[in-house]
Amino acid sequence: MWHSPYKLYLYPETIKQSTDENEKAIGDFSSISKTLKELDFIGTKQGERRYTTGKNFVSLLTFMGCSPNIELEPQENKPYCYIEIIIEKEAKFFSGINIKAATCPECKAKITDIANPAVENSVCTNCKKTFKTNRLNWRKTAFIAQYCIVIGNIYESEAIPNDQLLDALKATSLTEWRYAYIREDGN
Numbered sequence: 001m002w003h004s005p006y007k008l009y010l011y012p013e014t015i016k017q018s019t020d021e022n023e024k025a026i027g028d029f030s031s032i033s034k035t036l037k038e039l040d041f042i043g044t045k046q047g048e049r050r051y052t053t054g055k056n057f058v059s060l061l062t063f064m065g066c067s068p069n070i071e072l073e074p075q076e077n078k079p080y081c082y083i084e085i086i087i088e089k090e091a092k093f094f095s096g097i098n099i100k101a102a103t104c105p106e107c108k109a110k111i112t113d114i115a116n117p118a119v120e121n122s123v124c125t126n127c128k129k130t131f132k133t134n135r136l137n138w139r140k141t142a143f144i145a146q147y148c149i150v151i152g153n154i155y156e157s158e159a160i161p162n163d164q165l166l167d168a169l170k171a172t173s174l175t176e177w178r179y180a181y182i183r184e185d186g187n
Helices: 020-027 029-038 163-173
Strands: 006-012 042-045 050-053 061-063 082-095 121-123 130-132 142-152 159-161 177-183
Touching: 006 159, 006 163, 029 042, 029 082, 029 142, 029 163, 082 177, 142 177, 159 177, 163 177
Parallel strands: none
Antiparallel strands: 006 142, 006 177, 042 050, 050 082, 061 159, 082 142, 121 130
């Protein structure tokens, strides 16, 4: 099965919710996949949590530029778009070789010395304020989440999720959704 190093990730802004109802919505793989299926964003299953693109895939993303060159049909060892749903047991730091230095949410200073980005709180060496680590701004090149949706074979800034997709995910998970572009090492 073909695997792209260029990916657009969609992820919930809130890592953990406080109520049992919200915990169930956030941790429930079937509710996320059901929403994506109802939107016709995902098509047929290619694996346990991997899907082909659905009929509305292109209409639920805004492609930048005048003529995007994307392949929607799966091909053996050739680039094509696909969707994966990743669910981790605990919050995880997602990043790639294109990661940019994070900035403090308080003073906007660059933060380059985070020992463990998956820890709950961090302290800025510049302003000395403590903040939730998931509030760091990696300028859409990294994030912390327990689960996410991966859209394979989308280059950085080639496409962004539209409001219809983000609103549907928010209604399902009871939290806002964000996105990031991550490029894995192709080796």
